[in-house]
Every structure is written in C-alpha cells, then in structure tokens.
Amino acid sequence: MNKYPKFLLLFIAIGLFLTNCSNDDDIVPVVEPEQEEPKTAEDYPVQDFMWQTLNFWYFWQENVPNLSDSKFDSLEDSEYIDFLASENDPAEFFNNKLRFSEDRFTFFSDDYVELTQSLAGISKSNGMEFGLVRYGDGNDVFAYVRYIAANSDAATKDIKRGDIFIGVNGEKLFSDRNNLENNNFDLLFGPNSDSYTLNMADIVDDEITPNNQEVNLTKISNFAENPILLDTILNIGSSKVGYLMYNQFLNEYDEELNDVFGRFRDGGVTDLVLDMRYNPGGSVNSARLLSSMVHSTDTTNLFIKQRWNARIQSLLNENQLVDTFADFTDAGTPVNTLSLSKVYVLATNSSASASELVINGLAPYVDVIHIGETTTGKNEFSLTFVDDPDNPNGPWVYSSNRENQINPNNSWAIQPLVGRNENADGFFEYTEGLVPDIPLREDLEDLGVLGNPDEPLLARAILEITGSASAKNDFSVKMPIDAFTGSQMFTPLKDNMFLDKDLGIKPIH
Structure with a gap:
C-alpha cells in the first residue's frame, strides 16, 4: 500500500520542478559576439x-x-x-x-565647390591685395597695399596702393621667422575674418610707425575680380607704348583680354609693357592666348610641350602633348595680335606659374626684357581632381557638367602637380626662378601709381624703350620691399597653374 497520498506526491513534484527552474535563472547564457563586417x-x-x-x-x-x-x-x-x-x-x-618630398605646390581642399570657384576668380574678398613683410629684429610683420580691385568694398574706403598696416583689430601682426606656420594671419584670412579693422602706419625716418588711423573692411561673398586691372596707351615721344597690368590668368576673361589687344593694335601700339609683378598664375590656355596676342597666331609654331609621368605620357599622342600659338579664342574670336619681336615684362618674386610660362614660352621667338626680380620658379602644371573615376575626359578629372556624378560621400578635391611645360627650345628647368635682365625691386617709399609713366618699374621699361624715362631718372631704391608672401597665397587658387583642355584619357574602371 502506498504510504503517501497521490495529491502529496504531486505537490512535491511541482515544488521540485519550480526549484529547478529557479536554479536555471541563475545561469548566465553565453552570447556569441556579433561578427564585425570587414572594412573596405x-x-x-x-x-x-x-x-x-x-x-x-x-x-x-x-x-x-x-x-x-x-x-x-x-x-x-x-x-x-x-x-x-x-x-x-x-x-x-x-x-x-x-x-x-620636393613637391612645393600641390594642395587640396575639403570643398571642391570653393576650389573650382576660385579657378574662375570667384572668392570671398574685400578687394585689397597686399604683401607681407617682416621688419625689425623680431617677428613683427607689416603689410603694404599693392592694389585695390575695382567694385570691391576696399574701393569704397580710404585706402590705396602704398598704404601700410601693422595690426588687425588692435593686435599686431607677427610671423615666426623659423616657423612660418606660427603666425596670427587668421586675423586676415581665418573663418572669423569677414570684417576687420586695420591698424595703419606710416614711414617716419625709415621706420614703420603707427599713426593711430583705422580702416574697416568687409569681404563680399562670390566676389569676381577682373584680372585686367589696367590697360592704357602711353604716348612717349614717337613711341606708342601699350601698358597692361594683368593679375591672374582666368579663362573667363579671355575675351576681354583679346579686346585689350584689339585696342592696342588699333591704337598703333609699337611697344608693349606687360605688368605681371603680382600675377601668381592660373590657366595654361590663357597664357597661350596672351602669348599669341603678344607675338603670333601662327599655329605651326610650338608654344609649349608637356611632360607627364611615364603612364600618362604613354597614353597621349604627340598632338595631345603640344600646344601651338593660337589663332582663335575658345569662343571662336580671332586673336588680336601685335606681332611683336620684343616685349617688356615686369615680374617679381610674386610672379609664378602661368606668368613664368609666358616668359619662357615666348623666349624662343621674342626678345623678352624681364625687369624686376627673380620669379617664384614654378614650372609644373596641375589638374583639378574630384571623386569622379568614370569621367570620360580622364578618371577623377573635374568637369563642371558632371557634378552630379561626383561621389556624394566625398567633397574633397586635390590639385596635384601632374606635369611640366617645356618651351620650343626644350627648356623647362627654372625651379630657382627666372632671373631678370634688369634687376629692380619695388621701393616702399616710392611705389608709385600703377600705369603712371613715373612709376619706377614702368619708368625703367620706358627708359629701355625710348632711351629716356620722362621725369623719372633716379632708380635708386631707398626701402626695398622683401615680401615673404602675399594675400593671393591665402586663396584656394594660390600660385596654381592649371591645365584646361580635354585629354580624352579613358577611365580605368
């Protein structure tokens, strides 16, 4: 006979079951870690x-x-x-x-829109272009105004060529002589520099001296500076001297440039002074057109030949590697040429890339009289690249009509040096700069008025042309300017020389 009632046995069984379940709750389950997707x-x-x-x-x-x-x-x-x-x-x-390691000029931007706008001369600017110079025994810096762009904010203010400032918003400018990155130029070029107050100075007994004057400037968004600052015809004795102050090679202004040479030609210009003393460069094709306007529209004559790396050199045919003088602009307008065999070029250490290309490209055909200083020494050209590997003009080459094909996850652009230009004589090695035939530095105490026959560099060219230099006959320099950089070097374009022609290299993908 069973000793325990059936209901009691059932109760004990249920209790044991619940106890076992309770013990199971104390067991921590093993969770397998999720496998991380491999990076690509x-x-x-x-x-x-x-x-x-x-x-x-x-x-x-x-x-x-x-x-x-x-x-x-x-x-x-x-x-x-x-x-x-x-x-x-x-x-x-x-x-x-x-x-x-030897590449001094390649650069990049995290905003391809800003970079490509700068290639067209569009930027945020107040229109004041200036050079930066160290003075004294320390790291103090002053800036001198080189020129004021037309239709800019600075053009409406009391500031002009030759004016000097030593501070911004009450803070003195400085730049470490041993470390160029250690400076406070963000006051002029930083993200919070849309408006600022310049602290002005004078030259007193050959010293840079504060004068307690101030000038307030404001940058204009999408400001387009016309690189043709000044063109005029000077009647000097029996000579008609054309003078052109050209400050950047921008293909958007090629038609206006051609119009200038049309006026020179129709005005009977016999001699030309090409002022590129502050021109940091730009479009290779604009340099080719300018050279054609100076010398010749004979398309059988070689202007430049390109040198690429071995891969690209093998992908291009001979016609793609050369540029001749031009007889038409890209808009189909006949090039107005003066057919000169001699030209007077004003160039300084701020003249670079496409400016140097004009001097070097003309040299086999024209007697180029270089007045000023040794130039920058930038003989390489670049292309603008964005994340568009399937561009039929060449993988990653920027094309304005393909912006919807650029990788939306990558807004960066790079502007690497991709080749060198050699002239018709095969010369291209001028990384130390092009040396002037007539050395003459700008004088802080006598900068002169651009385009005026008494402005020292222009007067020296006139002396070379005519044998006399109007009222200017003393070319001694009291305070020679030794600018270590200028405002244009803080724009996205800098001293870039960019190639602007179709290459037709097929994508590699």
Whole structure:
C-alpha cells in the first residue's frame, strides 16, 4: 500500500520542478559576439580617392614608394585597407603618406565647390591685395597695399596702393621667422575674418610707425575680380607704348583680354609693357592666348610641350602633348595680335606659374626684357581632381557638367602637380626662378601709381624703350620691399597653374 497520498506526491513534484527552474535563472547564457563586417575602401572614400588619383596622375608617382604600382596586390586586400586607415585625417594622410618630398605646390581642399570657384576668380574678398613683410629684429610683420580691385568694398574706403598696416583689430601682426606656420594671419584670412579693422602706419625716418588711423573692411561673398586691372596707351615721344597690368590668368576673361589687344593694335601700339609683378598664375590656355596676342597666331609654331609621368605620357599622342600659338579664342574670336619681336615684362618674386610660362614660352621667338626680380620658379602644371573615376575626359578629372556624378560621400578635391611645360627650345628647368635682365625691386617709399609713366618699374621699361624715362631718372631704391608672401597665397587658387583642355584619357574602371 502506498504510504503517501497521490495529491502529496504531486505537490512535491511541482515544488521540485519550480526549484529547478529557479536554479536555471541563475545561469548566465553565453552570447556569441556579433561578427564585425570587414572594412573596405568605401569606408575611407577620401583616402582611397587620393591614393588612386595620385597613383595614376601624379608627376612624381614613380618617386613615392607608397604610390608604387607594386605596393599592393589588390585594392581590396587588407593591406591596402589598413594603409587607408592609417591616418584618420585625409590632409595628414596626403602629406605624410603620398606627397613627394620636393613637391612645393600641390594642395587640396575639403570643398571642391570653393576650389573650382576660385579657378574662375570667384572668392570671398574685400578687394585689397597686399604683401607681407617682416621688419625689425623680431617677428613683427607689416603689410603694404599693392592694389585695390575695382567694385570691391576696399574701393569704397580710404585706402590705396602704398598704404601700410601693422595690426588687425588692435593686435599686431607677427610671423615666426623659423616657423612660418606660427603666425596670427587668421586675423586676415581665418573663418572669423569677414570684417576687420586695420591698424595703419606710416614711414617716419625709415621706420614703420603707427599713426593711430583705422580702416574697416568687409569681404563680399562670390566676389569676381577682373584680372585686367589696367590697360592704357602711353604716348612717349614717337613711341606708342601699350601698358597692361594683368593679375591672374582666368579663362573667363579671355575675351576681354583679346579686346585689350584689339585696342592696342588699333591704337598703333609699337611697344608693349606687360605688368605681371603680382600675377601668381592660373590657366595654361590663357597664357597661350596672351602669348599669341603678344607675338603670333601662327599655329605651326610650338608654344609649349608637356611632360607627364611615364603612364600618362604613354597614353597621349604627340598632338595631345603640344600646344601651338593660337589663332582663335575658345569662343571662336580671332586673336588680336601685335606681332611683336620684343616685349617688356615686369615680374617679381610674386610672379609664378602661368606668368613664368609666358616668359619662357615666348623666349624662343621674342626678345623678352624681364625687369624686376627673380620669379617664384614654378614650372609644373596641375589638374583639378574630384571623386569622379568614370569621367570620360580622364578618371577623377573635374568637369563642371558632371557634378552630379561626383561621389556624394566625398567633397574633397586635390590639385596635384601632374606635369611640366617645356618651351620650343626644350627648356623647362627654372625651379630657382627666372632671373631678370634688369634687376629692380619695388621701393616702399616710392611705389608709385600703377600705369603712371613715373612709376619706377614702368619708368625703367620706358627708359629701355625710348632711351629716356620722362621725369623719372633716379632708380635708386631707398626701402626695398622683401615680401615673404602675399594675400593671393591665402586663396584656394594660390600660385596654381592649371591645365584646361580635354585629354580624352579613358577611365580605368
């Protein structure tokens, strides 16, 4: 006979079951970690774009081990991905991993819209262009006004060529002589510099001396500066001297430039003074057109020949590698040429790239009388690249009609040096600058008025042309200007020389 009632046995069984369930609650379940998706090049779009573009186009590709064609077995393997991930900041990645050590001029921007607008001369500006000069024994800096652009904010204010300022918003300007990056130029060019107050100075007994005067300036968005600052015909004795102050090579103004030479031609100009003393460069094609306006429209004569890296050189045919003098502008207008065999060029250490290209390109055909200083020494040209690998004009080359094809996850642009131009004599090696035939520096105490026959550099050219220099006969320099940089070097365009012609290199993908 069973000793325990059935209901009691059932009660004990239920209790044991609940006890076991309670013990199970104390057991921590093992959770398998989620597998992280492996990284790909798409996780580093800027670095990937930079590497691929430079590997294909960079003039010094063969000189940079990290850009070697044999550096990576595949752009999908882990070694390449780890390389892209080695720098979080694309700027540091570019400078530390990809830049050739002797490359002084390649640059980049995290905003391709801003960069491409600058190639058309559009920027945020108050219209005051100036040079920066150190003075005294320390790191003090003063700025002198080179010129004021027309239709700008500065053109409405009490400030002119030759004026000097030593501070901004009450803070003195400085630049470390041993470390150019250590300065306070953000007061002039930084993100909070749309409006500022200049603290002016005078020259007193050959010293830069504050004068307690102030000038308030405001930058205008999307300001378009016409690079043709001044053109005039000077009647000097029996000579008709054309004078052109040209401050940047911008193809948007090629038609206006051609009109200037039409006026020179119709006005009977016999001699030309081409003033590019502050011209940092720009469009190669505009340089070609200007040279044609000076000398010849004979399209059988070579103006320049391009040198690329070995890969690009092999992809282009002979016709694609050369540029002759031009007989028509890109708009189809006949080029107005003066057919000169001699030209007088005013150039300084602020004259660079396309300015130097004009001097070098004309040299085999024209007696170029260079008055001023040794130029910058920038003989390389560049292209603008964005993340558009399928552009039929060339992989990654920027085209304004393909902005909807640019990778929306990458707004960066790079402006690398991709080649050098040599003239018809094969000469291209002027990295130390082009040396003047007639050395003459600007004088802080006598800058003169641009276009006036007594302005020292122009007067020296007139002396060379006519044998007399009107009222100006003393070319001694009391306070020679030694500018270490200028306001144009803080724009996106800087001293860039960019190629603006279709190449037709097929995408590699």
